[in-house]
Amino acid sequence: MMTTTTRLLPELTRIDDLAPRQDELAGWRRHIHQHPELAFAEHGTADFVAGKLQAFGYEVTRGIGQTGLVAQLRVGQGSKRLGLRADMDALPIHEETGLPYASRVPGCMHACGHDGHTAMLLGAAQHLAATRRFSGTLNLIFQPAEERGFDSGAKAMVADGLFERFPCDMVFAMHNHPGAPQGHFLMRPGAFLAAGDRVFITITGVGGHAARPHLAVDPLVAAAATVMALQTVVSRNVDPNESAVVTVGRLRSGDALNVIPAEAEIGVSVRSFSAAVRALLRERITALVHATAEGYGARAEIRYIEGYPVLENDASATALAAKVAGELVGTDRVEPQFQRMMGSEDFAYMLQACPGALVRIGNGPSEGGRGLHNPRYDFHDGNLPVGAAFWSRLTERFLA
Template sequence: MNHPHPHKLCEVADLHDLHDEITGLRRHIHQHPELSFQEVDTAALVADRLQEWGYAVTRHIGGNGLVATLRAGSSTRSIGLRADMDALPIQEETGLDWASVKPGAMHACGHDGHTAMLLGAAKHLARTRHFDGTLNLIFQPAEEAGFDSGAQKMLADGLFERFPCDAVFGIHNHPGVETGTFMFRSGPFMAACDTVKIRITGRGSHAARPHLSVDPVVAAASLVMALQTVVSRNVDPMETAVVTVGSLHAGKASNVIPEFATLELSVRSFKPEVRELLEQRIRALVSTHAESYGAQASIEYLRGYPVLVNSEAETDFARSVAEELVGPEKVIAPFGPIAGSEDFAYFLQQRPGCFLRVGNGQGKPMLHNAGYDFNDDNIPVGAAYWTRLVERWMPVKPG
């Protein structure tokens, strides 16, 4: 799929004149974060700008989602590029001039930057229109929801039926890797993620009379340790899985044995059979462990995002575009797999495509950290990458 006029393909320098404008948009979005399913102002800002630049914008797809469409030439080819817009329920501690003004909410995952990179590409593509086909820009809400997410809701609203895409691509920043470095992997790339909510019910008592109680704290503490054996003793050592107890709550006073204890788990895997095994073993351990202490347990097992699987041809194509743009020395392939999860996986279940990563800088705070901030140096790089990807996917006919 070589472009007939390689010298016309977008370079990073072509986006430098937009850097200040798009950085300003990014920092405004960062300063005014909106949590999953609440992205009203963010979506309105994005939609208004895209309309100003000549896109046909359809709002309220799957809630606050929107799609901006631009056509050029006469080709029937089409492509979808996706950016997520929602923030996280974290109190920001960066001290930056553009830090969040909303208590308990911040862009700690870089969705403000993902949105900005795609907006930069959108403006440049609108002024050059150096492609032949249909471009669909997908701005998605509620990626951080965990289940019943923005991707699912946009698909349920007929996303790909209303806006056909031959393939779909998405990008996520990656702290710890040099800015402007692109990372790719075909096949399973990011993990399936399930959430488990457990309640152990015992019998409360005075702390001085434990023999009259059924202590749910002891049962819960023992269960935490038992759960550590699921991966180490039940999953094939050649496979990848994670079982993390992220929440354990019981009681409010030192002299009271409480009635119940609650736990919440994050469970991650890369293969359906491993995912099934994890659920089977966790359910069995929860039930038998509680019973062994004379307590009762209830369990809510919530299936979250599936494994994100990149298609081989589209990943090879996306990688080749990055190598052209920044050079092979700034491309890592294969990279991962990554134990984090991503609801872009649902898009890839319906269309071929690739989800890739771009470095956010070495020595920078990790994602979902109160000290995190998206690296604005990525804006022209990411925008140029999206632009060139479109130009190469839907090349202008010679002559």
């Protein structure tokens, strides 16, 4: 959709400028989709991306945060510096889409749309290098290992001197959003995505014969009680005006039906939006796990890993992103005050080091297994020219 503002500013990129190249962008995206790579193993993907960027005329630096790379383009005498980030890694999921371009790697697929994120930024890179309607320094950041959960790619790139080597006045990222209409933009200033922690619990008892439970200490019973006790952490400890989630995603113990196992394992995902709530959750989970295990005569060991921090969008960066999105698709297709979400994103590490914003772009319906991290998920190729045009116009606006 073209708005009046778009027509009055023909020097800025429009979706129509990228639409004729949708098939080319889809070809890039589908190539990446067919060859997915897990965290810190994105060697082929990085080779493909670097080859394209060098052909476009960018100066490419490899090996930042292991398999990450930055492509830089300087135009004119402008002193401002902009960073745009896309993630490259896939997930350990076996694809079930049946598409002709489905993953060729068993047990690995792009089930979160990082193939689309990378292709959108590549499309913008090609367009911006050809048109050069900006003045300043553009840093395109292609990041590994967003899906790792902790010790991830964004953290590694920042620790590797990303913003010292490639200074940015602002940095932006985009993620697709199944369930929102395709091509709509969603964003929010301030806290947008939650902090995400992981808890690994081992409960140790005394193994024995299933017919003689009195001679054993059953860790499975203690683990089951622990799972139920954990359901009270949020409901009975966290202020109802705050937001938090404690989800048990793993419970493993034993193999044979006539054996009481010696150990049980529990895996927990913990989400929160404030430092105080995050600390409270850790304190209560730790105390509750130990007390419950001891109550059954067992012993608990806890490995509590703090993962991604809260993703905080800068207000001025979010306002700029909303303005650019509104010019492209119409303000009726932009939600500048979208709800907070309990998901986590390691782009939060970059936002701790540099002001900026994460925006989300609607990927269409999520029913029928088309949600994120689902074996039937697929990125909507109609978003490729929309996302590429957004990145291009944002660059032209910021580096005017």
